[in-house]
Amino acid sequence: MALLKGTLDVLVLKTLSWTPMHAFEITSWIEEKSSGRLVVEDAALLQALHRMEGRKLVAAEWGVTKNGRRARYYRLTTTGRSYFRAESERLVDHFDALTSVLSARKTAS
Amino acid sequence: MRPGVARLFRLPLRSRTAIHADIDEELEAFIASRVEDLVARGVSADAARAEALRRLGASLESVRDQLHxxxxxxxxxxxxxxxxxxxxxxxxxxxxxLLxxxxxxxxAVLTLAIGIGATTSIFSAVxxxxxRRLPYAAPDELMTMSLTTPDAGGRKGRxxxxxxxxxxxxxxxxxxVFSSLAVYSIQQITTTSGDIERLSMEFVGATYLRTLGVAPIRGRDFDPRLDEHADAEKQAILSDRLWQRRYNADPTIIGKTINLNREPYTIVGVTPAGFTGLSGQSEIFIPVTTRPGKGDLDEAQSHEFFLVGRRKPGVSAAAATAAVRVLGGRVYSAFPDGRxxxxxxxxxxxxxxxxxxxAPLVRRSLLILFGAVGFVLLIACVNVANLQLGRASTRRREIAVRLAIGAGRGRLVRLLLTESMLLALAGGIAGLFVAFLGVHALSTLNPAVTSRVARFTGVGSVTLSLVSLDWSALVFALGLTAVVGLVFGLVPALGATRTSVTSAIKDGPSARGSGSTTWRRILVVAEVSLAMVLLAGSGLMIRSLSKLLSTDAGFDSRGVxxxxxxxxxxxxxxxxxxxxxxxxxDRLRALPGVTDASLAACAPLSGGCNGTKIEFKDQAPADFSQQPNVGVSWxxxxWFNTMRIPLKSGRAFTTADRVGAAKVVIVNESAARTLWPDGHVLGRRIGVGQGGFSDGAEVIGVVGDxxxxxxxxxxxxxxxxxxxxPSGRMIIFVRTAGDAAALGSDLRRAVHxxxxxxxxxDVQTMSARVASSTAQARFSAALLALFATTALSLAVIGLYGVMSLAVSSRTREIGILIALGADQGRVRRSVVGEGLGxxxxxxxxxxxxxxxxxxxxxxMLFDLTPTDPVTYVGIVALLAAAATxxxxxxxxxxxxxxPVIALRAD
Structure with a gap:
């Protein structure tokens, strides 16, 4: 299932709210948590990470993976954290509303 | 920490290659991680790599480029x-x-404003x-030719x-050597079409406009063959000004006639707007061969034409001049003159x-003023430098503190740069204001000043009224002061960034580089000497002007x-x-309030009428070159009575001195003194080279100079x-007991x-004529005085700054002196003495x-030498007073x- 527009940023921020990760860890984590239902396109993820770095929502630093490979680790900044809170609330609220509309049943008249 | 301060610690921005390398590495690492992951799940290495690239969503190159x-x-x-x-x-x-x-x-702003504003306005005039190029096509090719007379009787030829x-x-x-030549002669002519009016005009060669490269905007130019056809139809070209003014820009003007000196002229063209001939005043142009009384054109000794020509391409000015010199001999041999x-x-x-x-005099005064204003700008620069040095020395501590908390030197330099620029900007805006005022004042100067420019020397179309603000001058002056401010603000500041941080912070503001103090003293000396030059110049001009104004002109202008x-x-x-x-x-005398009326050919103080030579008829004839020069008036x-010019001996003219009676003349005291040193004047006979008096006339009276x-x-x-x-050239002089200016309309009616x-x-009170005769001198003196005052003020400000600093940096030393028993007077004297030094x-x-x-x-000085000791003593006294x-x-x-506070201070 492809991602809905505008949800990628929030998903990434959510992922990073646990711990700093590098890009592949992020995409693996999202797939795992959604049991493979959400598939993030790799190019889009990298673009999103860089874009959010520019907006200072995340910060990046080079680190070493458990396999001994150099990787760029992203962590949530203070700005990123408050952005994530506001945005995830908005999104949850949005889907909630969407769900109640779509799941409404026809009542007997 | 404020964000501004945080910025000072910001990590340096990454270079482009570094950014690209980061991205490439991250991308590779990402793909490698996925391959690793897939392999761990049992996929073969090749298949894993292919899958990783597929999952990327686009080709590796395009993803990389996009990220870059x-x-x-x-x-x-x-x-x-x-x-x-x-x-x-x-x-x-x-x-x-700054605030x-x-x-x-x-x-600082005032200094800059004056320096920039004054320089700009004077440069605009210059x-x-x-x-600026003359407003004609290819003006560099235009030359003016004139005849020269030989040196004679120890006098240089003209x-x-x-x-x-x-x-x-x-x-x-x-x-x-010339492709085109045209004579022109500046005259006045009377038009009787409609209101009778006297017009300034030029009689011109038919190729006059072509030579200047000016084409009529309406109608046509004169036919060049007119120069040969003395019997051609009378025709005229109007200036745009006359066409607008007198014909209300009538579009059907071409072909109409205008009556000039009672003869009809066909209007064949109208010149472009702003063109008023080389005289700068001409309203109408008439081919010289069709003018009234053209008989003069055959008269070889009737000199009246200016000559302008355009050089052929490839002929240099020097070559043309050489050719003209040679031709001068040919012209002379055609019309020899044994005089x-x-x-x-x-x-x-x-x-x-x-x-x-x-006119050379105007050029000279302008260049002098330009030089003077250059001095003012120089002093302004020195003053700004001085101020900046003073600031820089009090700033060393601040700079040291900033360095200590980690600010980069580049960043500090930029900060100081901003401050200098801000100061320059404020000074520039204020300077622009001053320049606008200055240019406006210059362009609206008394027209009498400019008409002196326009008179017989010079191209009259170049006048002060054309002066407009010159932006390049403004930018130049602004740039110069800004650079000076910057250099003197930055150099000491940079020096400060090199000093030991701890010593500067510890010592505080009282520890100043002795280097900058020495510099400031040198600058003050420079300012004072520059101001001195200006003071001397303006002092001389003012002395000269006051002599000019106080010297009796020999007549009473009030009420005339x-x-x-x-x-x-x-x-x-x-x-x-x-x-x-x-x-x-008689008619004028009968006007109410008029006490006397008379005519003369020219007004005093206006440059005289004519000059000529005289011959002593009761002596052996002298060589022409030995004959004395005199001014002549009718x-x-x-008239002497009207102007209250005293009769010193003999008698005045009477109505009995008429055509047919024995010819008589009156001389002034200067003439009496120089022509007849023996004192026997009355009854002598002289021949005057003008007015039909060359046969001889008796001197019957001597009047005051x-x-x-x-x-x-x-x-x-x-x-x-x-x-x-008899002469057709007259100026009316009317003396009244009341207000002379109020008499104008009565005068006009009576004459009519x-x-x-x-x-x-040209109706003017005599007082106005007197005033305009000194306008040029007053103008130069006033501007020079203004510049000198400015220079002096700036120098005094500079001196004050240096002395204040000297005192405050030596508080401790002075404290010791006082503690040791020096009295207040001695301390004061030593400080003032240092300043005066x-x-x-x-x-x-x-x-x-x-x-x-x-x-x-x-x-330019009237009855005064440039080394006038009175002036120098005066300005030195003024300077000493200001310095004290x-x-x-x-x-x-x-x-x-x-002393207690001073010694405890540190």
Missing amino acids: HSAEVRERQMRIRDYWDDFLQDVRYATRG RRPAFTAV NTLIL NDMVWSYPKFTVFRDAQS FGNGAAWGATARPLDDVRI LTARLSVTPGAIPRDSMPLLYAQIV VTPT IRQFADSVAKPDVFLPYMQS DVAPSAPMY LVAVGAVIGIGGALVCTRVLRT AASWIPARRAARVD
């Missing part, structure tokens, strides 16, 4: 934002800093009047003589039109109204002229009676009654400079130092 591109855009935005933030912060900081020191800021038409024709037919004897001959010479565009009157040649027979004179005078009998020229003392003059020598065909113009050094250098520089004033005042305040502060 967006990273660059981001980086650029961040960089701009950072610079902008830094800039705003610098501006805020600098503004606060916190209002005295420093005000003085540019318009001297530098090189600016005008041409007669026959001499011009000889020259024209023989020359081969100079010894084979001395007239010649001819040529000059680029540009060289004669304004004057007006020019012109009788059209031919309108009244020459024999009837004396009757007309008598009628005009008067009616009571009057000054005919505004800028020189009285010279020998001879007066002829109108009644014996008696002589309806004679236009009256600096000034004395500056004054000595300045006087040396002034003695050199004021030589250029020599020809400037040192007095710091001296008083020094004397009040409390």
Whole structure:
């Protein structure tokens, strides 16, 4: 299932709210948590990470993976954290509303 | 921590290659991780790699390029934002800093404003009047030719003589260096179409407009063949001004006729707007071969034409001049003139039109003013430098603190740069304001000043009224002061960034580099010497002006109204002229309030009428070159009375001195003294080279001297009676007991009654004529005085600054002196003495400079030498007084130092 527009940023921020990760860890984590239902396109993820770095929502630093490979680790900044809170609330609220509309049943008249 | 401070610690931005390398590495690592992951799940290495690339969503290259591109855009935005933030912060900081020191800021801005504004306005005038290209096509090719007379009787020959038409024709037919030549003669003519009016006009060669490269905007130019056809139809080209003014821009004007001196002329064209001939005043142009009374054109000794020509392409000005010199000999041999004897001959010479565009006197005064204003700008720069040095020394601590908390030197330099720029900007805006005022004042100067420019020397179309603000000058002056401010603000500041941080912080503001103090002293000495030069110049001009104003002109101008009157040649027979004179005078005398009325050919202080040679008829004839020069004027009998010029001996003219009676003349005292040193004047006979008096006339009276020229003392003059020598050129002089200016309309009506065909113009009180005669001198003196005052003020400010600093940095030393028993007077004297010492050094250098520089004033001074001791004593006294005042305040502060506080301070 492809991602809905505008949800990628929030998903990434959510992922990073646990711990700093590098890009592949992020995409693996999202797939795992959604049991493979959400598939993030790799190019889009990298673009999103860089874009959010520019907006200072995340910060990046080079680190070493458990396999001994150099990787760029992203962590949530203070700005990123408050952005994530506001945005995830908005999104949850949005889907909630969407769900109640779509799941409404026809009542007997 | 405020964000601004945090910025000072910001990590340096990454380079482009570093950014790209980061992205590439991250991308590779990402793919490698996925491959690793897939392999761990049992996929083969090759298949894993293919799957990783597929999952990427696009080709590796395009993903990489996309990431590179967006990273660059981001980086650029961040960089701009950072610079902008830094800039705003610098501006805020600098503004606060400047506002916190209002005295420093005000003085600096004022200094800059004066320096920039004055330089710009004077340069604007210099540019318009001297530098800017003349408003004609390819003006560099235009030259003006004149005849020259040989040196005679120890007197240098003239090189600016005008041409007669026959001499011009000889020259024209023989020359081969000019592609086009045209004579022109500046005249006045009376039009009787509609209101009778006197018009300024030029009689011109038919190729005049073509030579200048000016084409009529309406109608056509004159046919070049007109120069040959003396019997051609009478025709005229109007100036745009006359067409607008008198014909209300009538579109059907071409082909209409205009009556000039009672003869009809067909209007064939209209010149472009703004073109008023080389005289700058001409409203109508008439081919010289179709003018009234053209018989003069055959007269080889009737010199009246200026000559302008356009060089052929490839002929240099020097080559043309050489050719003209050679042709001068040919012209002379065609019309020899034995007057100079010894084979001395007239010649001819040529000059680029540009060289004669304004009168030499005006050019000179302008260049002098420009030099003076350059000094002001220099002093302004020195003062700004001085102020910046003073600031820099108090700033070392601040800079050290900033360095200590980690600010980069580049960042500090940028901050100081911003401050200098802000100061320059404020000074520039204020300077622009000053320049606008200055240019406006210059362009609206008394027209009498500009008409002097326009008179017979120079290209009259170049006048002060054309002066407009010159932006390049403004930018130059602004740039110069900004750079100076910057250099003197930055160099010491940079020096400060190199000093040991701890010592500067520890020692505090009292530890100052002795280097900058020495520099400031040198600058003060420089300022004082520059100011001294300006003071000397303006002092001399003011002394000269006051002499000029206080020197008796020899007549009483109060209550006298004057007006020019012109009788059209031919309108009244020459024999009837004396009757007309008598009628005009009688009619004017009858006006209520008028006590006396008379006529004279020219007004005093206006440059005289004519000059000529005289012969002593009761002595053996002398060689022409030995004959004395005198000024000549024509008067009616009571003119001396009207002007209250005293009769020293003999008698005045009477109505009995008329045509047919024995010819008589009156001389002034200068003439009496120089012509007849033995004192026997009355009854002597002289021949006067004008007015039909060359046969001889008896000297019947001596009158007091009057000054005919505004800028020189009285010279020998001879007066002829109108009644014996009729002339169409008249100025009315009316004396009234009341307000002379109020008499204008009565005067106009009275003249109209008696002589309806004679236009009256140029109505002015004699007092106004006197005032305009000194306008040029007053103008130069006033501006020089203004510049000198400015220079002196700036120098005094500089001195005050240096002395204040000297006192405050030596508080401790002074405290010790006082503690050891020095009294207040001694402390004061030592401080004032130090200030005066600096000034004395500056004054000595300045006087040396002034003695050199004021030589250029020599020809502009009235009855005064440039080394006038009174002036020098005066300005030295003024300078000493100003310097004492400037040192007095710091001296008083020094004397009040409390030794206990001073010694405890550190």
